[in-house]
Amino acid sequence: MPTRATELLRVVHARPGVTRADAARLIGVGTGATTELVGRLGQAELLAQGPTAPSGARGRPTTALIPHPRGPLIAAASITYEAWRVDVVELGGSVLATAGEELAGRGGDEVVAALGAAVRRLRQEYGDRIRGIGIAVPGTVSRDLMLDASNLGWHDVDLAAAWPRAEIFVAGNDATLAASAESRRGTAVGAAVALHLRIEAGLGGAVVDGGKVLIGALGAAGEFGHMPFGDPAVRCPCGAYGCWGAAVDGSALARLLGHEPPRDPITYARRVITSPQPGPAAAAATVATALGRGIAGLVNGLDADLVTLGGLGVDLLAAAPEQLMAAYRAGLMSFRRAAPPPVLPALLGDDGPIAGAAEEAWTALLARLA
Amino acid sequence: MPTRATELLRVVHARPGVTRADAARLIGVGTGATTELVGRLGQAELLAQGPTAPSGARGRPTTALIPHPRGPLIAAASITYEAWRVDVVELGGSVLATAGEELAGRGGDEVVAALGAAVRRLRQEYGDRIRGIGIAVPGTVSRDLMLDASNLGWHDVDLAAAWPRAEIFVAGNDATLAASAESRRGTAVGAAVALHLRIEAGLGGAVVDGGKVLIGALGAAGEFGHMPFGDPAVRCPCGAYGCWGAAVDGSALARLLGHEPPRDPITYARRVITSPQPGPAAAAATVATALGRGIAGLVNGLDADLVTLGGLGVDLLAAAPEQLMAAYRAGLMSFRRAAPPPVLPALLGDDGPIAGAAEEAWTALLARLA
DNA sequence: ACAATATGCTCCTGATCCGAGCAAAAGAAG
DNA sequence: CTTCTTTTGCTCGGATCAGGAGCATATTGT
Structure with missing residues (x-):
């Protein structure tokens, strides 16, 4: 039961330093109730008021709502x-x-x-x-x-x-938590359904629907790396075949280049992806294609309006943007191609x-x- | 802001005929507030009270909360x-x-x-x-x-x-709405994350997370048939390649059996799936395998704890349960295999x-x- | 008939919130 | 510098809602 008090705290958390007048308008209360609310939350050592930069406009200046110096x-x-x-x-x-x-x-x-x-x-x-x-x-x-x-x-x-x-x-x-952060303070602010994908040692991610991260029945949602978008002949360490994750991570690059499975797949993968040589570049392009194709499948199924990439996904997007986006667009259902949901690097990074x-x-x- | 009144209405909607004492306990109000609530909702022609079957237990008998005869x-x-x-x-x-x-x-x-x-x-x-x-x-x-x-x-x-x-x-x-119904009045009541899949002319479905159907950014979520779990060589009418839907519907059966694309794919598919002959049975088994494999991928990614099948999915599950479930289990991440989420026919059917x-x-x- | 048990009603109290009216603090205009 | 305009904040009264204590009511069990 969200009371006005929690609503106000949420607004201040989402936008620290909002003016109290703006906050009141956002949650739709009058000035009387605002006085009472801010007073109560100040007493409870949750909120404090600070000065605002002069707005230059007419009218009595308002104060900024900030965290209380002895707050939680x-x-x-x-x-x-x-x-x-x-x-x-x-x-x-x-x-x-x-x-x-x-x-x-x-x-x-x-x-x-x-x-x-x-x-x-x-x-x-x-x-x-x-x-x-x-x-x-x-x-x-x-x-x-x-x-x-x-x-x-x-x-x-x-x-x-x-x-x-x-x-x-x-x-x-x-990856789940990074998705949450992206949707609140990163690239995905304002997206209705945001999909975040993060490649490190494996591929994970999460869906944020209306600001809420889907954590799944066991708290294990977002293991998109184990959806069978990949080559059905490749066995994944998870025991299944054709896992998407096994087609886009360091092990996939090593397989394409005929290398041994690397001990540190993240560093290895970053080196390969950023390599200017044709062999590694081609491998990176192949992996980027597999990434784009899978992203399209997820967008089709989940109807996301924004996709953010973290970890090695950022490097792949930078190294082979044409291949990634071409595979992405080709995999979208036709009615989505007119306005494909953007695929962007995550703002918050590591x-x-x-x-x-x-x-x-x-x-x-x-x-x-x- | 759910007030007590709407909470009570929701309880009565979910369980029509609840006793008012049970309903009060469910929403956590005392008997005083309950009197006031029920009185108000009765005045508003939203709720009425009816007799209950004798419980046999001691104590003053309670009344059942039922929809008002002039209610909305x-x-x-x-x-x-x-x-x-x-x-x-x-x-x-x-x-x-x-x-x-x-x-x-x-x-x-x-x-x-x-x-x-x-x-x-x-x-x-x-x-x-x-x-x-x-x-x-x-x-x-x-x-x-x-x-x-x-x-x-x-x-x-x-x-x-x-x-x-x-x-x-x-x-x-x-399919989206059928998922909603299954999660509230069907097989998926009580599931934390329920996945519903429905094969008719194509494959659709939906995810219900904590009782809320995910409708997506454009209201087009659940098009799982257009996730690339299928044969990358097969082109889907949607324009993409390898769509799962094209591997499990009537067109897939026709392709396997060397038939022309059927004009009425649902009736055609139902006939093939229920056919006792070895050729159609083998085709149904192949399709059931593709279905099971994809379900596993979705369960891996979405962390559903229950999967319900509607439309032709019910027929496939009945015709080739071993193949479907074997492919399903094989596609699950190893940590899920100890207790795979059940795959059941939807209760509400058509x-x-x-x-x-x-x-x-x-x-x-x-x-x-x- | 009486005890035990569960439920429903009345009345009181407190919390919350809204609106009207007034006070305060700034810029704008003369 | 004074006055007006604009925006914001505070006080106070009223309305709604929810919770609890105590009593009334309706059934089963002895």
């Missing part, structure tokens, strides 16, 4: 293949502090323990202002917060150990997953502050 | 390849009256005009109680209610002509689309009655 905070974390990081994020998305380090080959439980220690240090510094945590991970997260990251060789890693008994604890796949973790945790917190 | 109604319509139909549906989904006839080869505008005449007749009978209309059609509907049904040869048919200036007017693809039209129109009406 969220810890946003991400684990990538190379490092982990924790940010302290206030209402509106600003980062107040950060901590992190390289993975250095440590195991999942060790990394979660190190992350948990960092969260404890930050909680000592910020006290109970930190109300919860969101974590982005390169793998799948079950409902009971167990992480499975096969590309890291991690299985049954208990993420809850980072902060047992946290009031708010959300965790999710990095910060997408951690930004998404912050967004989802803040969304959960705002729902609780009802 | 919805006209639910469907157009299929053979006929059109209009039902008058009350709160809770019961059908009070129905009308319809065969298409008999008429064009889209003529059919919509006939449907509109039937709606006018029903409105004369029921007066302003009929507050809106929902229409299920075998094609795509744009935001401005223009219908495109290429399999019928209809283009730019103005559905709004069936009831211009209707207060509530929703229209959608038959009534799915019209039931879904009623559901969506009622949903819109309930939102307006806030």
